[in-house]
Amino acid sequence: xxxxxxxxxVLEQRLNESAAAAALDVxxxxxxxxxxxxxxxxxxxxxGLAALGAGVIFFVAANWQDYxxxxxxxxxxxxxxxxxxxxxxxxxxxxxxxxGLVLAIVLAGTLLALFGQTYQxxxxxxxxxxxxxxxxxxxxxxxxxxxxxxxxxxVLNVGLALYCGLPEPSLGRILWAGSPGIERPxxxxxxxxxxxGGSVLFTQLAxxxxxxxxxxxxxxxxxxVACIVxxxxxxxxxxxxxxxxxxxxxxxGFLAACLALAYDTLRRRLDVFPMAAIIGSWIxxxxxxxxxxxxxxxxxxxxxxxxxxxxxxxxxxxVLMKWVREWRA
Amino acid sequence: xxxADELLLAARxxxxxxxxxxxxxxLLLGVAGWFAGLLLLVFLGAVFMPKSGxxxxxxxxxxxxxxxxxxxxxRDGAFVSQLALALSIAGQFAxxxxxxxxxxxxxxxxxxxxxxxxxxxxxAMVLLLPNNLHRVMSTLFACIAWAVFVRxxxxxxxxxxxxxxxxxxLGMALLGWVMAWVPAAGALYLAVRKEPSWMAAGRAALVxxxxxxxILGLGFATLLSHPFESFTFWGASADVRxxxxxxxxxxxxxxxxxxMxxxxxxGSRGxxxxxxxxxxxxxxxxxxxxxxxxxxxxxLMLAMGAACIAAARALRKRTA
Numbered sequence: 001x002x003x004x005x006x007x008x009x010v011l012e013q014r015l016n017e018s019a020a021a022a023a024l025d026v027x028x029x030x031x032x033x034x035x036x037x038x039x040x041x042x043x044x045x046x047x048g049l050a051a052l053g054a055g056v057i058f059f060v061a062a063n064w065q066d067y068x069x070x071x072x073x074x075x076x077x078x079x080x081x082x083x084x085x086x087x088x089x090x091x092x093x094x095x096x097x098x099x100g101l102v103l104a105i106v107l108a109g110t111l112l113a114l115f116g117q118t119y120q121x122x123x124x125x126x127x128x129x130x131x132x133x134x135x136x137x138x139x140x141x142x143x144x145x146x147x148x149x150x151x152x153x154x155v156l157n158v159g160l161a162l163y164c165g166l167p168e169p170s171l172g173r174i175l176w177a178g179s180p181g182i183e184r185p186x187x188x189x190x191x192x193x194x195x196x197g198g199s200v201l202f203t204q205l206a207x208x209x210x211x212x213x214x215x216x217x218x219x220x221x222x223x224x225v226a227c228i229v230x231x232x233x234x235x236x237x238x239x240x241x242x243x244x245x246x247x248x249x250x251x252x253g254f255l256a257a258c259l260a261l262a263y264d265t266l267r268r269r270l271d272v273f274p275m276a277a278i279i280g281s282w283i284x285x286x287x288x289x290x291x292x293x294x295x296x297x298x299x300x301x302x303x304x305x306x307x308x309x310x311x312x313x314x315x316x317x318x319v320l321m322k323w324v325r326e327w328r329a
Numbered sequence: 330x331x332x333a334d335e336l337l338l339a340a341r342x343x344x345x346x347x348x349x350x351x352x353x354x355x356l357l358l359g360v361a362g363w364f365a366g367l368l369l370l371v372f373l374g375a376v377f378m379p380k381s382g383x384x385x386x387x388x389x390x391x392x393x394x395x396x397x398x399x400x401x402x403x404r405d406g407a408f409v410s411q412l413a414l415a416l417s418i419a420g421q422f423a424x425x426x427x428x429x430x431x432x433x434x435x436x437x438x439x440x441x442x443x444x445x446x447x448x449x450x451x452x453a454m455v456l457l458l459p460n461n462l463h464r465v466m467s468t469l470f471a472c473i474a475w476a477v478f479v480r481x482x483x484x485x486x487x488x489x490x491x492x493x494x495x496x497x498x499l500g501m502a503l504l505g506w507v508m509a510w511v512p513a514a515g516a517l518y519l520a521v522r523k524e525p526s527w528m529a530a531g532r533a534a535l536v537x538x539x540x541x542x543x544i545l546g547l548g549f550a551t552l553l554s555h556p557f558e559s560f561t562f563w564g565a566s567a568d569v570r571x572x573x574x575x576x577x578x579x580x581x582x583x584x585x586x587x588x589m590x591x592x593x594x595x596g597s598r599g600x601x602x603x604x605x606x607x608x609x610x611x612x613x614x615x616x617x618x619x620x621x622x623x624x625x626x627x628x629l630m631l632a633m634g635a636a637c638i639a640a641a642r643a644l645r646k647r648t649a
Contacts, residue, residue, distance in 0.1 A: 048637030055630030313361030
């Protein structure tokens with residue numbers, strides 16, 4: 001039972017301290033001894049695994065200069081093989097197998113970085129992350145674990161962010177996005193679409209709730225930045241403003257993606273989070289638009305923006321809480 | 330004394346007061362309210378121009394009083410609480426300036442004195458303003474203000490100040506961290522331990538958001554009590570202090586684990602996840618923290634990891 005209900009119960013029934021304690025225990029709101037033991041065992045196990053993993057990484061880093069090239073590769077490959085071996089020995093959905101695959105995803109990236117550093121392949125950093133994501137997708141699929149998908153999705157997004165941040169004359173941009181003249185906001189928008197699609201997919205795959213939320217958060221971040229870049233670039237003059245022909249498509253495209261996601265969320269009535277992210281995104285975009293429209297000759301526009309933020313966030317809070325109440329009923 | 334069945338029946342018979350606000354809605358409202366408050370401060374500050382301490386105090390008091398009235402009018406936080414939040418943030422900046430002038434006028438403005446004034450102000454805001462989100466934010470800011478105060482009183486100088494900086498010994502490093510964060514941890518422990526007591530006393534509306542703010546403070550705000558140069562990831566320079574401050578991220582990771590336990594005790598899964606993320610952040614920071622060799626850090630982590638796994642196994646055996 002929720003604490004807010006219990007607070008009201010205790011207040012309205014004028015329960016004393018021991019009765020309030022009994023209410024917490026009877027309703028299962030307060031963990032008992034057995035629940036504490038299970039929680040602490042899980043907490044210590046997780047903390048212990050993380051500390052051991054970090055300890056090994058620190059140890060390797062501390063002695064890194066003393067190893068030759070073969071030694072460095074051997075060390076990482078042994079660790080990688082051990083993780084994959086653990087996953088084969090205790091396959092997912094067992095915790096050991098899932099943990100092994102999460103570590104294998106991380107170690108694959110370390111191996112790629114070592115390869116790039118040792119042989120100076122000349123690859124861009126975003127290529128490392130894309131290769132990392134491509135090579136480790138089997139681990140994410142096999143793991144059936146939210147942690148592995150969350151890690152993999154973050155690797156993919158770092159690659160996307162690095163690619164979107166490339167300067168326009170770079171070879172990577174010319175090869176992959178230069179010929180059709182794709183501008184940075186469009187790239188950011190495409191990254192947003194990938195993430196929002198991923199969020200829907202993760203929901204369909206019945207992965208833990210938070211994985212879909214992580215993907216949606218990345219998607220809304222990319223989409224919001226894309227729209228704000230379009231709006232800010234629109235403030236420029238001459239070639240810069242003329243170059244932003246794809247701006248309208250980006251804003252309309254992101255609006256369409258948000259509307260589609262909103263429709264899907266309102267139809268399912270399961271999780272209010274996507275609606276909060278959509279509203280938050282558009283509050284940010286509309287505020288950027290207001291700033292772009294106004295001239296700051298005096299301080300009145302500052303007041304208008306403050307009022308806009310207050311009004312939109314108040315309305316957002318009201319509507320979102322209404323949905324929370326209705327969908328949980 | 331009610332029986333268990335009577336308790337459950339009474340709980341079910343309560344008219345629906347609505348669910349708790351999810352963390353992400355609180356975050357959205359908090360961020361928007363904070364920015365709106367800063368903009369209001371710029372606008373109203375330019376209109377009324379309170380240049381002296383008493384002027385700023387009066388301006389701040391009016392703003393916070395307006396916020397208080399709006400929060401009282403809108404107890405459910407449905408309509409005007411965002412305006413109240415923005416007014417309060419603007420008023421708090423004015424009050425901070427006014428309080429600092431009143432308490433430390435004549436002295437050269439130091440970070441420690443500003444932080445102390447901020448701490449007093451935030452504690453007052455927690456007690457005065459009847460709004461959950463506001464109390465969570467004020468508690469978090471109070472934790473930050475206290476940690477910054479302790480740090481600049483005892484061993485640190487502003488980041489850009491000239492002259493040599495103090496390098497604390499092991500004892501000072503531990504004492505500094507303990508003074509900054511043990512009061513918050515102790516308050517949180519008491520809040521968890523005494524939950525039935527404050528529920529029965531009708532103080533849940535005050536203590537529950539304070540506990541949430543303390544959990545967030547112990548999880549994330551501990552980062553702010555580290556020396557700024559410990560965030561320079563680009564190699565050790567002569568300016569980077571070598572010393573036992575390197576242990577601080579590890580202590581902060583332990584504080585995050587403690588905050589996780591408190592979140593579990595208070596039944597908040599969202600806070601549990603956030604504190605797990607905080608613990609990972611602190612552990613990554615430990616790698617970069619200057620002052621101890623990687624070998625020492627690695628041995629410390631391995632020993633701690635082994636101890637944790639052994640504890641987990643022992644607990645599992647007892648459960649089985």
